[in-house]
Amino acid sequence: MLATVLGALNQGFLKTLQLFGVTLLGAIPLGLIISFGSMTRFRPLRWLTRTVVWIVRGTPLMLQLIIIYYVPGQIMDSSPWPMGENGRFLASAIAFIFNYACYFSEIFRGGIEGVPRGQREAGQVLGMTRSQIFFRVELMQMVKRIMPPISNEIITLVKDTSLARIIAYEELIKAGYDFLKGSHGYSGLLWPLFFTGVYYLLFSGLLTILFNRTERRLDYFKV
Amino acid sequence: MAILEVQELSKRFGDVEVLRKINCSLEAGEALSIIGSSGSGKTTLLRCLNFLETPDAGRVLVRGETVFDAAEPKKPSEAALRRRRLHFGLVFQSFNLFPQYTALENVRLAGLLLAKERPDFREKRKEILTELNERAMFLLTDMGLADRAGHYPHQLSGGQQQRVAIARALALEPDILCFDEPTSALDPELTGEVLRVIRSLAEQRTTMIIVTHEMAFARDVADRAIFMDGGRVVEEGPARELIDHPQEERTRQFLSRYGALS
Ligand SMILES: Nc1ncnc2c1ncn2[C@@H]1O[C@H](COP(=O)(O)OP(=O)(O)OP(=O)(O)O)[C@@H](O)[C@H]1O
Ligand SMILES: [Mg+2]
Numbered sequence: 001m002l003a004t005v006l007g008a009l010n011q012g013f014l015k016t017l018q019l020f021g022v023t024l025l026g027a028i029p030l031g032l033i034i035s036f037g038s039m040t041r042f043r044p045l046r047w048l049t050r051t052v053v054w055i056v057r058g059t060p061l062m063l064q065l066i067i068i069y070y071v072p073g074q075i076m077d078s079s080p081w082p083m084g085e086n087g088r089f090l091a092s093a094i095a096f097i098f099n100y101a102c103y104f105s106e107i108f109r110g111g112i113e114g115v116p117r118g119q120r121e122a123g124q125v126l127g128m129t130r131s132q133i134f135f136r137v138e139l140m141q142m143v144k145r146i147m148p149p150i151s152n153e154i155i156t157l158v159k160d161t162s163l164a165r166i167i168a169y170e171e172l173i174k175a176g177y178d179f180l181k182g183s184h185g186y187s188g189l190l191w192p193l194f195f196t197g198v199y200y201l202l203f204s205g206l207l208t209i210l211f212n213r214t215e216r217r218l219d220y221f222k223v
Numbered sequence: 224m225a226i227l228e229v230q231e232l233s234k235r236f237g238d239v240e241v242l243r244k245i246n247c248s249l250e251a252g253e254a255l256s257i258i259g260s261s262g263s264g265k266t267t268l269l270r271c272l273n274f275l276e277t278p279d280a281g282r283v284l285v286r287g288e289t290v291f292d293a294a295e296p297k298k299p300s301e302a303a304l305r306r307r308r309l310h311f312g313l314v315f316q317s318f319n320l321f322p323q324y325t326a327l328e329n330v331r332l333a334g335l336l337l338a339k340e341r342p343d344f345r346e347k348r349k350e351i352l353t354e355l356n357e358r359a360m361f362l363l364t365d366m367g368l369a370d371r372a373g374h375y376p377h378q379l380s381g382g383q384q385q386r387v388a389i390a391r392a393l394a395l396e397p398d399i400l401c402f403d404e405p406t407s408a409l410d411p412e413l414t415g416e417v418l419r420v421i422r423s424l425a426e427q428r429t430t431m432i433i434v435t436h437e438m439a440f441a442r443d444v445a446d447r448a449i450f451m452d453g454g455r456v457v458e459e460g461p462a463r464e465l466i467d468h469p470q471e472e473r474t475r476q477f478l479s480r481y482g483a484l485s
Contacts, residue, residue, distance in 0.1 A: 122319035125273050125312065126333035126395060127305045136332065140323045221323045222377040 004184050005192045012175025013199050019092055019161045019171065024154065026097035031104025038109055056102040062163050065095045069167040085170060092164040096157075103153055111146035112138075115223075144218045151211035158204045172196045224287055226251040226430055227272075227399050232281035233293075234267055241267045242278065243454040249399065252428035256441035256462055259451035260477055265434040268451075269401045272432075273313045274304060285310045285398060312397030316404045318384045320376040326387045327372040330359040330394050337395075362390035366420055382413035386420055393429075400424070402433045418444075438481050442466040450474045 037049035056064070069091040073079030081087030115138045123133035162173040176193035179186050227249040234242040241264045249255050257265050270276040272283060274291070283291040290307040299307070320329050338344055338351050363372050366386040376384055385405055392400055402421065406414035418440050424431065425444045435441050441448055441462060448462035450469070458471045469475045 116319075118315060118317055118319035119321065121275055122315065122321070123333075124275065125308065126391070127309045128333060128336060129301065129305065132336050136336070137321055144323075221375050223322055 001186065004186070005179060005189070005195070008175050008178070008184060009172065009192060009196060009199065012170060012172035012196070015089075015170055016161045016172040016199075019089070019096060019164055019169070020157060022093045023096040023100055023157060023161075026093070027100035027104055030097060030101035032108055034101055034105035035108035035112065038105060039112065053102045053105060056099055057106070061095065061099050061160060062166050064099055065092060065163060065166055068095045088164070088167050088169040091167060092169050096161070096164070100153070100157060104150070107146050107149045107153065108142075110149070111142040114145050115141050140218075140221075141223045144221070144223055147211070147215050147218060151207075151215070154211075155204050155207055158207065159200060172199055225249060225284075226253075226286055228282075228284040228287075229268075229272070230282040230284070232268070232271060232278050232283065234264075234271055234276060234278045241454050242271065245281070245454075245456055247449060247456060247459065249430060249432065251398075251430055253447065254425045254429070254431045254433060254445040256445035256448045257432060257434045257451060258436070258438065258441055258448060258466075258477070263451040264454040265451055266403055269313060269403050269432065269434060272399075272401060273311045274308050275313075309395055310398045312392035312395060312400040314385070314388050314392050314400070314402045314405050316407050318376075318381070318388045318408070320384055320388055320391070322376050325373050325375055326363060326368060326379065326383075326390075327356070327359050329376070329387055330362055330391045331355050333391070334358070334394050359390070359394060362393055363387070366390050367416070380413060381409045382416045385409065385417045389417075389420060389424075393424075398430060400429060400431045402431065402435070404434055404436060406435070406437065436481070438466055438478065450477065452477070 034049060034053065037045055038053060040046050040049075069081065069088070070079075072081070079087070081091050119137055119141065120133055123137045128136070161171055164171050165174045165177075168174070173193070173196055176196040178184070179189040179192040181187065225248040229245055229247045232242055232245040233240070245264075245268060247255070257268070259265050267276060271278045271291075278291070278293055280293045281291075282289060282293070285307075290310060298304075320326075321332065324332060334355050335352075338355065341351075344351060360369070360372060363369055366389060368383060368386055368390070371379060371383055371387075374383075376387070379387065385408075389405075405421065406417050409417065414437070418437065421431070421433065422440075422444050431445075433441065433445060443462075445462040448460065448465040449456050450458040450465065450471070450473075452473050458465060458469060458474045460470075465474070466478060469478055
């Protein structure tokens with residue numbers, strides 16, 4: 001029994017990891033782009049970007065998942081998502097990437113706007129180019145500023161991946177819950193569901209250690 | 224020929240005329256102090272000279288060469304702007320050191336970036352780096368900071384940070400070094416060490432413009448002084464004379480508020 005349960009949970013955890021990884025890979029660059037949009041001097045674009053960010057951050061991710069997965073199929077004749085698990089993964093990934101990109105964009109914006117103007121001016125007076133000022137002066141200070149809030153967001157993402165269960169993506173919680181409902185020839189088993197918590201704890205613990213190390217490596221200077 | 228000539232320089236922020244047709248000039252090796260009440264446009268003038276603000280009218284000439292002319296129809300390219308900038312150095316009130324670099328790296332950075340653009344950088348990399356390091360170290364030693372070269376800004380006192388900032392500005396050998404209230408952000412017991420450094424620069428005939436509220440310092444260190452009020456140069460003259468025996472009523476009022484007049 002133990003082997004069956006662990007096998008199923010490992011399967012679920014792998015799917016959780018996939019969603020987690022894809023979200024990070026997509027949301028970080030997209031978040032950077034959105035943060036530029038929210039800071040642009042071109043007002044309509046800035047206004048539009050900030051409104052979208054406000055909507056995405058102000059509504060539950062679960063609702064966004066449901067809308068992205070089910071609504072296109074209602075409007076069109078058939079769902080644009082591929083059948084089965086692939087479609088559910090794709091829809092989840094898109095919802096997660098967009099949602100997290102919006103959160104990240106606000107953190108990036110805070111990091112960029114948080115660098116004092118005097119830093120850029122000091123660079124300018126010393127004859128540095130815009131890109132030299134960005135890469136040699138401002139970037140490290142931004143990274144240091146955004147590390148703590150980004151770490152928090154990423155730890156939250158670990159746990160948020162479980163929301164994909166709402167469209168039946170077979171992530172870790174669903175794998176555990178199936179043993180309660182009845183699958184693999186077992187039913188009424190409660191402990192696998194609880195045991196999923198151990199996976200989350202270990203994984204987020206690992207990330208916490210990693211982030212603490214990175215933050216300590218940036219301790220040599222203060223902003 | 225004057226090393227710096229400012230002609231009819233004007234700048235407005237919205238409705239406020241911050242600089243109104245400023246004229247002044249500076250000889251090589253001369254130190255000029257600018258005094259004036261808060262809001263009279265001193266900082267704005269220095270920022271205009273350092274291309275951090277764009278004046279609305281007027282010209283700036285360095286050694287007879289026009290480096291800024293508001294009447295010039297098109298903006299200079301970034302490369303041209305950088306070259307012109309290097310005529311000037313600016314020491315900020317709030318130091319603005321780069322926190323992620325040591326004192327030595329702060330002093331060396333801009334020179335290093337410029338050196339990397341030289342076509343022979345790759346061949347002569349070693350020599351150039353040694354030279355830059357030695358120069359930065361020499362400047363820090365001059366500032367009395369030889370033993371602080373490896374310290375990061377947050378490990379230094381305000382007075383030490385400002386001296387690093389002065390070394391950083393000197394590293395590029397500007398024609399004219401500008402100071403904007405270099406001791407205003409410092410605790411009173413730390414102003415002395417910074418003023419001493421600037422005084423010794425004046426003794427070495429460094430061409431400088433010093434905006435300051437330290438009247439005694441402005442009088443003793445500078446050759447000439449300017450009193451600004453409401454965006455205008457109200458009075459100009461030898462520093463000692465202007466501060467001890469101002470001719471204009473407004474200068475007198477200002478100086479008596481500072482207790483500089485006996
Ligand atoms: N970026 C700006 N936008 C709008 N107004 C500005 C700006 N910078 C300066 N000013 C205004 O210009 C005027 C002159 O400012 P400036 O900083 O040059 O004065 P200052 O002589 O350096 O004063 P202080 O002795 O307080 O440093 C002030 O009225 C100030 O409010
Ligand atoms: Mg000022």
